[in-house]
Structure formats: structure tokens, C-alpha cells
Amino acid sequence: MDKNLKIEGMTCAACAKAIERVTKKLDGVVESNVNFATEKLNISYDPLKVRVSDIKKAVEKAGYKAVEEETTVDSDKERKEKEIRLLWTKFIIGAIFTVPLLVITMGHMFGEAFGFKLPIVIDPMMNPRNFALIQLILVIPVMIAGHKFFTVGFKSLFRRSPNMDSLIAIGTSAAFLYGIFAIVQIYGGNTEYAKDLYFEAAGVIITLITLGKYLEAVTKGKTSEAIKKLMGLAPKTAIIIRDGIEIETPIEEVEVGDIILVKPGEKMPVDGEVVEGSTSVDESMLTGESIPVEKNIGDKIIGASINKNGSIKYKATRVGKDTALAQIIKLVEDAQGSKAPIAKMADIISGYFVPVVMGIALISALAWYFIGGETGIFALTIFISVLVIACPCALGLATPTAIMVGTGKGAEYGVLIKSGVALETAHKIQTIVFDKTGTITEGKPKVTDMVVTDGIKGDELLQLAASAEKGSEHPLGEAIVKGAEEKGIEFKKVDFFKAIPGHGIEVKIDGKDILLGNRKLMVESNISLEDLEETSHNLAGEGKTPMYVAIEGKLAGIVAVADTVKENSKRAIEQLHKMEIEVAMITGDNKRTAEAIAKQVGIDRILAEVLPQDKANEVKKLQAEGKKVAMVGDGINDAPALAQADIGIAIGSGTDVAMESADIVLMRSDLMDVPTAIQLSKKTILNIKENLFWAFGYNTLGIPVAMGILYIFGGPLLNPIIAAAAMSFSSVSVLLNALRLKRFKTAR
Numbered sequence: 200m201d202k203n204l205k206i207e208g209m210t211c212a213a214c215a216k217a218i219e220r221v222t223k224k225l226d227g228v229v230e231s232n233v234n235f236a237t238e239k240l241n242i243s244y245d246p247l248k249v250r251v252s253d254i255k256k257a258v259e260k261a262g263y264k265a266v267e268e269e270t271t272v273d274s275d276k277e278r279k280e281k282e283i284r285l286l287w288t289k290f291i292i293g294a295i296f297t298v299p300l301l302v303i304t305m306g307h308m309f310g311e312a313f314g315f316k317l318p319i320v321i322d323p324m325m326n327p328r329n330f331a332l333i334q335l336i337l338v339i340p341v342m343i344a345g346h347k348f349f350t351v352g353f354k355s356l357f358r359r360s361p362n363m364d365s366l367i368a369i370g371t372s373a374a375f376l377y378g379i380f381a382i383v384q385i386y387g388g389n390t391e392y393a394k395d396l397y398f399e400a401a402g403v404i405i406t407l408i409t410l411g412k413y414l415e416a417v418t419k420g421k422t423s424e425a426i427k428k429l430m431g432l433a434p435k436t437a438i439i440i441r442d443g444i445e446i447e448t449p450i451e452e453v454e455v456g457d458i459i460l461v462k463p464g465e466k467m468p469v470d471g472e473v474v475e476g477s478t479s480v481d482e483s484m485l486t487g488e489s490i491p492v493e494k495n496i497g498d499k500i501i502g503a504s505i506n507k508n509g510s511i512k513y514k515a516t517r518v519g520k521d522t523a524l525a526q527i528i529k530l531v532e533d534a535q536g537s538k539a540p541i542a543k544m545a546d547i548i549s550g551y552f553v554p555v556v557m558g559i560a561l562i563s564a565l566a567w568y569f570i571g572g573e574t575g576i577f578a579l580t581i582f583i584s585v586l587v588i589a590c591p592c593a594l595g596l597a598t599p600t601a602i603m604v605g606t607g608k609g610a611e612y613g614v615l616i617k618s619g620v621a622l623e624t625a626h627k628i629q630t631i632v633f634d635k636t637g638t639i640t641e642g643k644p645k646v647t648d649m650v651v652t653d654g655i656k657g658d659e660l661l662q663l664a665a666s667a668e669k670g671s672e673h674p675l676g677e678a679i680v681k682g683a684e685e686k687g688i689e690f691k692k693v694d695f696f697k698a699i700p701g702h703g704i705e706v707k708i709d710g711k712d713i714l715l716g717n718r719k720l721m722v723e724s725n726i727s728l729e730d731l732e733e734t735s736h737n738l739a740g741e742g743k744t745p746m747y748v749a750i751e752g753k754l755a756g757i758v759a760v761a762d763t764v765k766e767n768s769k770r771a772i773e774q775l776h777k778m779e780i781e782v783a784m785i786t787g788d789n790k791r792t793a794e795a796i797a798k799q800v801g802i803d804r805i806l807a808e809v810l811p812q813d814k815a816n817e818v819k820k821l822q823a824e825g826k827k828v829a830m831v832g833d834g835i836n837d838a839p840a841l842a843q844a845d846i847g848i849a850i851g852s853g854t855d856v857a858m859e860s861a862d863i864v865l866m867r868s869d870l871m872d873v874p875t876a877i878q879l880s881k882k883t884i885l886n887i888k889e890n891l892f893w894a895f896g897y898n899t900l901g902i903p904v905a906m907g908i909l910y911i912f913g914g915p916l917l918n919p920i921i922a923a924a925a926m927s928f929s930s931v932s933v934l935l936n937a938l939r940l941k942r943f944k945t946a947r
Contacts, residue, residue, distance in 0.1 A: 202251060203533075204240045206233060208263040208351060210412075211363035212594050213553045217355070221261045225249050236599030240265060241533075262354045279416070286413040292344040293406035297399075300337040303330070304399040327393035331382045334398040342375065345405035361553040367408060369557070370586035370919065374401040377579055397579065404587055404923040411927025415596075418934035429528050429610065432503040437468035440512065457515045461506045469502040470517035478509030530617055530864070531610050541598060541623055541887055548594060556902070560585035563906040580916060584905035588922035589898055593929040597890035600937035605883030608943050613851070613866035614876045621862035625846050625880030627827045631775060631873065632806070632818060632840070634832035635786035635793065638850055639800060639870070640762040642833075644674055646682030647743055648759035650734050658688060660756045664748050666691040667706040667715050671698065675744060678760045703746070714749040715758075721747045726754055742788075742795025769800045771870035776801065778877060781826075785809050785817055785840070811836035815843040831873060848873060875945045886940055890933045897929045 209215060215233035218240060222231040227248025232241045242254060258265040303321060317323075323330040342349075352368030355361055374397040381392040439448050440458040450468050453459070458474065461467055467480070479491035482504040491507050494500065500513050502522040519525065564582035567573045602619045609616050616622050636642050649657040665683030668676035669690055683690070695707035702723070703716015714724055718735070721728055726749045728735065735745045735757060743761040747754065772782050783804035786793050793807035806817050814832075818840050821828045830837070830844035838860040841847030849861035850868050865872040901922070910916045 200246050201241070201243050202254075204242065204251075204254070204258075204265040204267065206238050206240050206258065206263055206265055209233075209235060209238060210351060211235070212596075213360070213362040214263065214355070217261050217358075217360035217362065218258055218263060220360070221257045222254055225253060225257055228254070234599045236596055236603055260358075261360060262351065262358060283413065283416045286409060286416055289344045290406065290409045290413050293341045293402070293409055296337045296340045297402040297406045300334060300341075300399050300402050303333060303337070304396065323393040327385050327390040330393055331378075331385050331396055334396055335378065335382060338375065338378070338398040338402045341402040341405050342371070345371075345409060348405065348408070361557060363553070365553060366556065366586040366589065367404065370583040371401040371404050373579060374398070374404075374583055374919070377576075397576075397583075400583060400919045403920045404583075407920070407923040407927055408587075411930060414927070414931045415934060418931060418938065429524065429531065432466070433522075433524055434466040434468050434503075438462075451519070453515055453518050455515055455518055458512055459515055460510065460512050462510050463506055463508050465506050467500050467502050467504050467506060467513075469515045469519075470522045471500045471502075471513040471515045473498050473500060473511055473513045475513075476509055476511035478511050479507045481505040481507055527610065527615060527866075530615050531606055533617065540620060541884070541891075552589070552594070552898075556585065556589040559589075559902060559906065567907060577916075580919065581905070581907050583919040584917045584922045585902060587919050588901040588905045588917070588926055593894035593897060593933045594891070596930060596933050596937075597894045598887050600934055601883050601886040601890060601940065604937050604940040605879060605886070605943075608940055609876065609879050612872065612875055612879075612945055614872050614879065615864040615866065616876065616879075617862050617864070621846060622880050622883055624827070625829070625863065625877055626884045628780060628829045628846060628877060629826045630781040630783060630804075630821055631829045631831060632783045632785050632821065632844070633802075633870075634814075634830075634837050634840075635784055635788065635796060636762060637833045638831055639768045639784060639796060640764055642762065644678035644744075644760045645763050646679055646758060647761045647763065648738060649756065650731060650738075650759070651756035652730055652754060655750075655755050657756075658686065660748055661686070661758065662688050662691060663708060663713055663750070663755075664715055664746070664758045666693055666708055667696075667704055667713055669693065671704060675746060675760045676704075679746070679758055711751055715746060718745075718747065721749060721754070724749065724752070726752060728754060730754060731757055739791065740795060742792040742799075764796065764799050765868070765870060767869050767871045771873055772801045774871070774874040775877075778874060780877070783821070785814055787811065812839070814840035818843045829873075831870070833868075848876065871945070878945070879943060882940060882943055886937060890936055893936070894929065894933055897925075901925060901929075 206218060209218070212235050215235040218233045219231050222228055222240070222242060225244075227245040229243040229245065231243075233239070234241070240254075240258070244254070255265045303317065317330075319325050321329045321333050348364045348367045349372070352362070352364030352366070356365045356368070378396050378398045378401070381396050384392040433450060435450060436447050437450055437453050437457075438460045439446050439453065440460055445460060453469050459468060459471065463478070473494050473496050475496065477493070477495045480494050480500070481491050482501055494511065500511075501524070502517075503524045517523070520529070560582050563585055564578040567581050568575065568578035598619075602622060605622055606616050616625075633639050646661070649660060651657055651660050661679070661683050665680050665688060668679045671677070691708050693706050693708055694710075695705075697705045699705060699716065699720060702720035703714065706713050706715070714720060714726070718728070726747075728747070731747075731754060735747075738745045738757070738759045741761070743759040746758045746760060748756050748758060775782050781803050782801070783806060784793065784797055784802045785806040786796075787809055788796075788807060790805070790807040793805050796802075797805050809817055814830075814837065818828055818830055822843075822845070827845045829846040829848055830840045831848040831850065832838075832841055833850040837849075841849060841860040846863060847861040848863045848865060851864060851866040863876050865876070905917045905922055907916060
């Protein structure tokens with residue numbers, strides 16, 4: 200069983216690792232993943248061995264809190280806004296006391312340069328006791344405002360799962376306790392210690408990191424905007440018709456079978472089927488398709504789409520968590536909560552990072568004190584700087600934030616990427632296999648050509664053929680009937696009808712004998728095809744099916760029917776070729792028809808006459824060549840191949856089975872979304888690599904500088920205040936870089 204829980208109290212990637220560690224130890228837990236950016240625990244477990252309450256207890260024991268996820272966008276937004284307000288308040292309190300603290304401690308240093316002097320009552324030379332005491336008074340409110348760093352930090356330390364808060368807590372506590380020691384010395388008469396107070400470092404570090412946390416919370420909120428937009432699409436109420444009376448009902452109380460009234464400009468509350476009226480519906484928020492879709496009796500309605508111009512009544516077929524919108528939200532949430540393989544490296548490092556940093560900080564400080572012969576205050580500076588600069592926040596945020604923005608951006612374009620693994624794998628694809636029918640082509644045969652002999656016009660031939668086929672159930676016959684209906688042609692009365700299996704039909708219209716069917720029917724009926732033999736051959740070469748029409752024993756013409764290529768198929772394949780991706784087509788059709796379609800759209804490799812059950816094997820053969828293969832399909836018979844491929848891409852107009860088997864779902868039936876998905880994957884992975892490079896690079900350079908490497912060669916010593924600012928900036932910069940993905944544009 201899978202469960203998502205919201206985790207409260209996490210401050211860095213080390214926290215996420217600690218929660219994963221304790222939950223994985225529980226008997227019955229199969230898999231446990233914590234996403235630091237979304238603050239979610241995604242856990243797979245056996246309910247017979249472990250209960251949700253046991254999981255929550257384990258998380259609580261580790262020092263955090265696991266709660267059921269908020270079901271509404273409002274409650275989630277409210278919680279996030281409350282958190283942001285609290286952080287801002289804490290920062291303001293910190294700043295109010297830290298600014299004067301900095302002025303007092305640094306003022307006397309810059310006094311001569313700027314003509315600034317401290318009042319005699321707190322001058323370190325005249326009144327060192329007052330100078331020290333006022334600093335202590337100013338730093339205490341800052342420490343109280345940042346109390347969470349200490350409570351969480353030390354708790355995690357004692358549980359042997361140190362995190363970012365542990366680093367901050369140890370560093371600032373060391374500065375504070377040293378300050379207390381200095382005050383005791385000053386009051387004992389050793390006024391030299393007035394120069395070595397470290398209260399301002401503790402105050403500024405807490406204030407700056409609180410500001411960093413505030414900016415992080417605000418920016419994190421922006422990364423999950425896509426999901427909030429989706430959650431906010433559904434209306435809050437619905438108008439239900441009961442016993443002829445219109446009743447406004449909360450959307451949660453709508454049940455399957457209810458008749459819902461929707462007026463122009465209103466949103467559709469749930470999924471359903473039109474039972475009365477007609478309208479056009481804007482489904483762009485879900486499919487990305489800007490053109491409104493006409494809806495008549497029997498047509499499907501998607502919840503949250505917008506009714507444009509007519510009042511309709513429709514029957515609810517899917518409500519609550521079963522609606523298309525709810526499924527999409529769950530899909531995007533699961534993707535945002537999942538981990539890409541690239542994240543595992545950052546996770547492993549984050550898990551060991553904090554204890555290693557604490558060791559480095561201690562060894563560096565002791566080395567400078569005992570081997571370097573430096574003062575205690577110098578060693579303390581090194582100790583605090585290393586602890587503060589080395590926070591692994593940026594590492595923990597690098598991957599999940601980019602995945603959140605990437606999958607959210609995909610959802611905006613109607614490209615639903617189901618997991619972080621799919622997002623990462625998609626950028627490596629070398630070959631894409633398209634199913635032909637319903638994917639490259641429309642999947643519905645259409646009349647493409649009308650060829651006539653002397654003495655008959657095209658519309659007249661179509662009228663006779665369509666009238667003859669009116670009683671037929673053959674797909675090609677249906678295509679001819681539809682072609683006549685689209686042209687507004689009137690049907691003639693059929694006096695006699697006879698189906699000839701495998702050949703065609705024989706009918707009588709207006710007293711004339713008419714034959715309509717394939718070549719076999721004409722040959723067996725001794726009808727000469729000489730006049731149109733070459734035309735027929737050419738049509739077949741183009742992948743079309745020629746249907747011969749003979750009147751009174753003489754060939755009258757040909758009606759050609761074909762499964763037409765989708766409008767954007769050629770453009771999509773051209774785009775994939777530009778991306779240096781090989782394109783293959785798989786079909787059960789004969790090689791000649793397949794070649795005709797392949798020629799129209801620019802396919803590289805044709806896999807023709809493939810039985811439905813063999814499609815997965817064809818994909819396996821391509822993988823055996825060492826290629827990363829994606830499969831694009833829409834039908835039940837494509838499901839095994841979609842599952843076999845490295846990436847399965849299902850067309851939104853396809854079956855539920857195909858969509859279940861796929862890694863990526865395209866809400867529209869537009870193949871241009873295939874290159875969009877690949878490009879989005881490439882951009883997201885590039886963004887993750889940039890984030891990881893920045894996060895690793897920052898720590899790799901920052902820690903040696905904090906250890907005093909530059910100082911050995913005559914360079915500056917890193918001030919803990921600068922270290923705190925740099926640490927906060929590293930996390931915010933990673934988040935801002937991830938937000939650049941919001942500017943992603945499709946190749947349309």
C-alpha cells in the first residue's frame with residue numbers, strides 16, 4: 200500500500216535522510232522516500248505488518264511530525280502563508296536587535312573613518328562592563344526568536360541524526376557561551392576580553408539564516424504554483440436538478456448519477472455526459488488545447504472545463520478523487536514527490552555531510568589552536584565559520600525543486616510526466632517508436648480521392664456510393680457515408696441490398712444495378728478496370744484503399760478511403776530529427792501501406808505486419824541494439840510495448856489501460872507534445888546539473904576557505920557573518936535557478 204504524509208519540522212536534506220532511515224527500519228515498510236522540497240513522505244508498506252500510526256510514531260521519535268496531507272488548496276495555502284509570516288516576524292525581531300548590536304560592536308572600529316563614536320556609557324575603553332552587558336541584552340531576544348534552531352538542532356544531535364539546525368545551534372551556542380565566559384572575565388577585572396566578545400556573530404548568523412529561510416519558503420511556494428493552479432480549477436459548488444428544482448450543492452456532495460445544470464461562463468463541477476442542450480467548452484486548462492470543443496447530447500464533459508456559450512444539463516459519471524482533474528493532480532503530485540536517479544547521489548552525500556562537517560570544524564579549530572599557535576578566539580572563528588557555511592540545504596533542494604517546476608510546467612502544456620525517473624530517462628532517448636493507427640494517423644478512415652469515368656460527376660458517384668453503404672457496418676463504408684454527410688449530400692433510396700463477404704456489396708438504386716467493392720468483386724463480375732488500372736495502383740501505393748463503383752456492368756469510378764495522417768505528425772517527426780532522435784513506426788498493416796504513411800511523415804524505420812502481441816518484442820529488439828527506446832501509443836494493444844519501453848508515452852485520446860502503462864501522458868492527441876516532453880526533460884536535467892554543480896561547488900570551495908586555507912597564504916579569514924550570508928544565498932540561488940524553468944517554451 201502507498202501513502203503520502205506531510206512532514207513538518209524539516210530544515211535540510213539531512214532531516215529528510217534521517218526520516219527515511221527510521222521509517223525504512225520498520226518491519227513491513229517496502230520503500231520510503233522523503234522529498235525535502237515538497238515536504239512529503241512517500242511510503243510503500245504492508246498494512247498487515249505496520250500501521251500508519253506506527254509510521255507517524257517513528258517520524259515523531261526522529262524529531263519531526265507526520266500528518267495527513269491537506270486535501271484542499273486553501274488549507275495548504277493557509278499553512279504555507281502562516282509559516283512565511285512567522286519567519287518574517289522572526290526576521291524582523293532579529294533585525295531590530297541585531298542592527299544596534301552590530302553598530303555597538305563594529306561602531307568603535309569604524310569610528311575614526313566615519314566620525315562615529317559610541318556614547319561614553321557603553322564605550323569599551325571607558326565602560327567595558329556596560330559594553331559587554333548591552334550586547335548580551337540585545338542578543339538574548341534574537342536567540343529567543345531563533346529558538347527553533349536550538350530545540351531542533353540539539354534534539355537531532357542527541358538522536359545521532361545531526362542536521363543543518365545542529366550546525367547552526369552548535370556554532371551560535373559556542374559564540375554565545377564564549378561571550379558569557381568573556382563577560383565573567385571582564386567583571387573579574389580582565390577588561391582585555393571586551394575586544395573578544397562574539398555576541399554579534401551569534402545574532403547576525405541567526406537573523407541572516409532566518410531571512411534565508413523566509414526567502415526559501417517564498418521561493419519554494421513558487422515552485423509548486425502549477426499544482427496550486429490545478430487544485431484551484433475546480434468550482435466549489437454545483438447546481439443539481441432534483442425533482443425539477445435547482446439546488447446549489449457543495450462539490451463534495453455531488454454523487455454519480457446526479458443531473459447538473461451549467462450555465463454559460465460557469466465551470467463544469469465534475470466529469471460527466473451531456474443529457475440535454477449543446478455548447479462549446481474550453482478545455483485548455485487541462486489539455487492545453489485553446490480551441491473550444493463542441494459538446495452535444497452523449498458527449499463527455501471534463502470537470503473544471505469552462506462552459507462557453509450554451510446552458511447544458513449533464514449526468515455526473517465521475518466525482519471526487521475519480522475525476523480527470525483529481526487524477527491529474529495526483530499524477531503531478533506523485534511526480535513532484537518522486538526522486539530521479541540523479542538525486543540519489545545528493546541524498547547519500549547529505550546523509551553523511553553534517554557529521555563529517557562537524558568533525559572538520561572541530562579538527563580545524565583544534566589544529567589552529569594547538570599546532571598553529573593561534574588564540575582561542577581565532578580557533579572559535581574557524582569552528583563557527585566551518586559549521587555555518589557547510590549547510591547541505593542547497594544539496595537537498597537541487598533536484599526536487601527542478602523536478603517540481605519541470606513537471607508543473609509540463610502539466611501546463613498538457614504533458615503529464617508521472618515520475619522523476621521518467622523525467623530523467625526521457626532526455627536520454629535515442630529511438631522513438633510510434634504506433635501508426637490513432638497515433639501518427641487519425642485512426643478513422645476518410646474519403647481522400649474521387650476518380651470518375653466519363654458520364655458521371657464526383658458528387659454523383661459519392662451520392663450513389665454513400666447511399667449504397669448506408670446499410671453497411673464496414674468501417675470503409677462508414678467513412679464513405681460520413682464523407683457524403685460532411686458535403687451535405689442527400690441519400691437516395693436503396694431498393695435492393697446484398698452484402699458479398701470479402702468483396703463488397705450489390706445494390707439497386709433508381710432501378711440501376713450498382714456494385715461497390717474491391718478489385719476481386721470487379722474481376723469476378725467481368726467488369727473491365729483498364730481505364731483506371733494505373734490510377735488504382737497509384738492510390739494503393741499511397742496507402743489508400745480504392746473502392747470501385749460499377750453501374751449497370753460498367754466501371755463508373757473509384758472512391759479512395761484512407762486513414763489520414765494527423766495534422767502535426769510530420770512536424771513532430773521533423774522536430775525529433777532535429778534533436779537527432781531516430782523515429783520508427785510500428786503497425787499491423789502491410790508493408791506497402793506502412794511505407795506510404797512513412798514516406799508522408801519522414802519515418803526512418805518501418806516495423807510492418809506486426810501482430811499486437813508482438814509489439815513489445817519489437818521494442819525489446821531495439822533495446823538489444825543498445826538504444827534507449829520510447830514507445831508512443833494509444834490502444835490496449837500498445838500497453839505491453841509501453842511498459843517494455845524505457846519510456847512509454849500515451850496519447851490522451853487513448854485508452855485508460857494505455858495511460859496506466861505509460862510513464863508520460865499527452866493530454867492532447869498532438870504529436871508535437873512528444874518533442875516537448877523530451878525538450879522539457881533535457882532542460883530539467885540540465886537545470887538539476889547546474890543546481891548540483893552550484894551546491895557541490897559552493898561547499899567544496901566554502902569549507903576550505905572557512906578552515907583558514909587562504910589565511911595560511913596571507914589571505915583573509917572568513918568571518919562567520921559572511922559565512923551565514925553565503926549559506927543562505929546558496930539555497931536561494933538554487934531555488935531561483937530552478938524557477939528559470941518556468942520560462943520554458945515549447946517547440947511549436
